[in-house]
Amino acid sequence: MATKAKAKTKTTAKDLRAKTADELQKTLVDLKKTQFNLRFQKSGGQLANTAEIRTARREVARVKTIMEQKKSGAAAPAEAKAKKPAKAKKA
Numbered sequence: 001m002a003t004k005a006k007a008k009t010k011t012t013a014k015d016l017r018a019k020t021a022d023e024l025q026k027t028l029v030d031l032k033k034t035q036f037n038l039r040f041q042k043s044g045g046q047l048a049n050t051a052e053i054r055t056a057r058r059e060v061a062r063v064k065t066i067m068e069q070k071k072s073g074a075a076a077p078a079e080a081k082a083k084k085p086a087k088a089k090k091a
Helices: 013-017 021-043 051-072 077-082
Strands: none
Touching (some): 021 051
């Protein structure tokens, strides 16, 4: 009997930035386990939606990026751009 992987909702970068380093590490471990299970299902021919592998891989990359940004103390690029004041237009 084929077991299906949990269909997770996509985690946004904004949600990840709100997490602590320990929570991000736990999320990363969970995503790696999910990724392993998906690869295992694919090799056994039990994976119905192969796009889940791509989604899992990208979520792992997203978590790693946020972890590295927090580690280096870099501000989020989107947040930095949003704080700039708008230029006044000439009439």
